[in-house]
Amino acid sequence: MGGTVTTVSSHGEHAFSKANRPAITLLAGLGVEGDAHAGVTVQHRSRVARDPTQPNLRQVHLIHEELFDEVAAAGFTVAPGELGENITTRGIDLLGLPTGTLLRIGREAVVEVTGLRNPCGQIDGFRAGLLKQVVGRDEETGEIVRKAGIMGIVRTGGVVRPGDPIEAELPDGPHHPLERV
Template sequence: MSSSASQPGSVVAVSRSASHSFSKPAAEAITLIENWGVEGDAHAGVTAQHLYVVKKDPTRANLTQVHLIQEELFAELADRFTVGPGELGENVTTRGVDLLTLPLGTRLHLGTTAVVEVTGLRSPCSQINAYQGGLMKALVAKDDDGCVIRKSGIMGIVVAGGVVAPGDGLRVELPAGEHIALGVV
């Protein structure tokens, strides 16, 4: 049995790309397919599709079917960078929920039927600096205890399919039991 959190949020933008490009163009809507990912996106599939993971283990389960970033990050970066939805490679840009603090296994209900289960944090790669110099350093920080904080969003798998569009609601369903902090996936 899972507990529901009273963290209402919303979908700001959705994006997809059929190529392994860094940024993803905005779409009017995306279709999430159970156990697959975003229809028409290069990172969709049962096994890992990120090029660096495929080189290491092409049979690894795809725990990165959907990439989500909270819009609030763009405001945090605005004094040094110009970044908008889809530009950091995310499929879903959200508002109103602190995605980075969600525990492993959280289920994000997007729109009326789609559900994404959170699998971990996205670790920013050097392509971010090619996009805008110095951006990677802005997306990786350290807290007062010296622990690394990754701000480049979260990853998940599709556990229930559906169409997701800007303006859709976002509801957080926390996992039952002890909550485990997200690690890099």
């Protein structure tokens, strides 16, 4: 199971969107070099306010570019990096991966999938009504469905560029579905 990196993004300050870059460097145990969310402990402001000693399970944010196609059909224009992701992908079912999947990205980098991004109201601040497009309910089960990407931690550092391949290595069973982190 694999795909391709289409865009890489980072931002040195806490901001909703991240600037597209020609490359980003992933640092083992930290995240994206120079990104405001890099660190061993939580860096997201709301999580720091609750408990700054929590481990940072959100070092790298990945979104499937197919989501942008989906929201475009509903009238929303969203470009890579605008939802705060570090790595935009195509051709890999990120949301279908189990917790603990290793994503081998480019020549060296390895990211371990920790869970789903839990979209917040800032998405509606970016584009009014967009939150309903990325969070909904399964029509059959009534369960909440989060589509705004996945989060991970850097196991092995390396440079990541657009065009790099991504290969998913599933963990030994049993597989656990992604939950919000």
